[in-house]
Amino acid sequence: NVAHGLAWSFYLGYLKLVLPNLKKAISSFNKENSNLLWCEETCKLHILIPLSCKIHSNLSEVDSNIQFLKDLPLLYIDRAGVKGRVYKNSIYKIFDEDQRPHYCIVEYATPLLTLYEMSGTTSAGFSSEDRLQQAKLFYTTLKDILESSLDCRNCYRLVVYDDGATSEDEAQNTHFLSQ
Amino acid sequence: NVAHGLAWSFYLGYLKLVLPNLKKAISSFNKENSNLLWCEETCKLHILIPLSCKIHSNLSEVDSNIQFLKDLPLLYIDRAGVKGRVYKNSIYKIFDEDQRPHYCIVEYATPLLTLYEMSGTTSAGFSSEDRLQQAKLFYTTLKDILESSLDCRNCYRLVVYDDGATSEDEAQNTHFLSQ
Numbered sequence: 395n396v397a398h399g400l401a402w403s404f405y406l407g408y409l410k411l412v413l414p415n416l417k418k419a420i421s422s423f424n425k426e427n428s429n430l431l432w433c434e435e436t437c438k439l440h441i442l443i444p445l446s447c448k449i450h451s452n453l454s455e456v457d458s459n460i461q462f463l464k465d466l467p468l469l470y471i472d473r474a475g476v477k478g479r480v481y482k483n484s485i486y487k488i489f490d491e492d493q494r495p496h497y498c499i500v501e502y503a504t505p506l507l508t509l510y511e512m513s514g515t516t517s518a519g520f521s522s523e524d525r526l527q528q529a530k531l532f533y534t535t536l537k538d539i540l541e542s543s544l545d546c547r548n549c550y551r552l553v554v555y556d557d558g559a560t561s562e563d564e565a566q567n568t569h570f571l572s573q
Numbered sequence: 574n575v576a577h578g579l580a581w582s583f584y585l586g587y588l589k590l591v592l593p594n595l596k597k598a599i600s601s602f603n604k605e606n607s608n609l610l611w612c613e614e615t616c617k618l619h620i621l622i623p624l625s626c627k628i629h630s631n632l633s634e635v636d637s638n639i640q641f642l643k644d645l646p647l648l649y650i651d652r653a654g655v656k657g658r659v660y661k662n663s664i665y666k667i668f669d670e671d672q673r674p675h676y677c678i679v680e681y682a683t684p685l686l687t688l689y690e691m692s693g694t695t696s697a698g699f700s701s702e703d704r705l706q707q708a709k710l711f712y713t714t715l716k717d718i719l720e721s722s723l724d725c726r727n728c729y730r731l732v733v734y735d736d737g738a739t740s741e742d743e744a745q746n747t748h749f750l751s752q
C-alpha cells in the first residue's frame with residue numbers, strides 16, 4: 395500500500411510542520427498587505443486531491459480565473475542535515491462568476507504526483523488501474539490522520555474531486571468559488 | 574511495503590530534480606568561493622542512511638569534527654501549485670584525524686525520518702521491529718533505482734551504516750574521512 399506510507403510522510407514531513415505555523419504566517423502577511431486574508435475560510439491551507447492524480451505545476455495554467463498573487467512568509471527549519479530548509483505556501487487570487495476576487499492559500503497534495511509518476515514507470519511495479527484506488531486510499535488515510543491531529547485542527551481543507559469526468563477547470567472553479 | 578513507496582517518492586520527488594542540477598550549482602558556488610569543491614568525490618550529494626533511522630536535524634550536533642559551512646545555490650521549481658518551491662543542499666567542513674579540513678555536500682535520507690516517526694505512532698501500523706527491515710528495503714530499492722537512472726549518474730553516494738552498535742560519531746567519522 396504505497397498510498398498509506400505517502401499519506402503518513404505528507405503529514406509527518408510537511409503538514410505537521412507547516413500547519414501549526416500557518417496562523418502566524420497569515421497574521422504577519424496581513425500586517426504588510428492591509429488585512430487581505432481576513433476571512434476564516436481563507437486562513438486555511440486548501441489541499442487539492444484530484445482522484446486522477448493529474449497535477450499541474452502551476453495553478454494559473456489550469457484555469458484563467460486563478461492567478462498567483464504572492465507567497466506567505468517563508469518557514470525555515472533545520473531538517474535531516476539540511477540547514478534552514480525552506481517551506482513556502484502560495485496565495486492565489488480567484489475570480490468568481492461575477493468577476494469578484496477571492497483569496498486562497500492552495501496547492502495540490504504533492505504525493506499524488508509521485509503516484510502518477512510511479513504508474514508511468516514500469517520498474518515501480520504499479521499500474522494505472524492501481525492509481526485510482528491508491529488515490530482514494532491516500533485521501534481516506536490523510537483525512538483520518540488529520541482528524542485526530544490536535545496540531546492541525548482548523549488549519550486545512552481537503553478538496554477532493556473526481557476530475558476523470560468533468561474538465562479540470564470546472565472542478566477547480568466550482569470548489570473554489572463555493573467558499 | 575512502506576519503504577518501496579518512500580524510495581520511489583524520494584527519487585521522483587527529490588533526487589531526480591536536484592541531482593541533474595548539482596554540477597551546475599557546484600560550478601557557480603566554486604566561482605564565488607575560490608574553487609573550494611575541486612575534487613571529484615566532493616562534487617556528489619552524500620546521502621546518509623543509518624539503518625537505525627535515527628536522524629539528527631543538524632549534522633554539527635552529531636560530531637564536533639563536522640561543521641556547517643554554506644548552502645549551495647538554491648534551486649527554484651514550480652511544483653504542484655507551489656510557485657518557486659525551494660530545494661537547498663548544505664556543504665559541511667569535516668576535520669580528519671590530523672585536523673585537515675575536507676568539504677562535503679551531505680544530508681540524511683529524509684524518508685528514514687518518516688520511517689522513524691511512523692514507528693513511534695501507533696495508528697501508523699508500523700512497529701520498531703519493522704523499522705530495520707524497512708530501512709534495508711529502502712536502501713536496496715533506492716540503490717537499484719539510482720543505478721538505472723542516467724540523469725543521476727556520478728552525482729551521488731549512498732553512505733549506509735549500521736549505527737545500532739558503534740556510536741554515531743564513529744560511523745560518521747570513518748565514512749567521511751575515508752574520502
Ligand SMILES: Nc1nc(=O)c2ncn([C@@H]3O[C@@H]4COP(=O)(O)O[C@H]5[C@@H](O)[C@H](n6cnc7c(N)ncnc76)O[C@@H]5COP(=O)(O)O[C@@H]3[C@@H]4O)c2[nH]1
Binds near residue numbers: 405476508583
Ligand atoms: N532533504 C530534502 N530536501 C528537500 O527539499 C526535499 N523535498 C522533498 N524531499 C523528500 O523527497 C521525497 C519526495 O518529496 P515530495 O515533495 O514528493 O513529498 C513531500 C511533499 O509531499 C511534502 N513536502 C515536504 N516539503 C514540502 C514543501 N516545502 N512544499 C510542499 N510540500 C512539501 O511532504 C512530503 C514529504 O517530505 P519529506 O519528508 O521532506 O521527504 C521528501 C520525500 O521523501 C526532500 N528532502
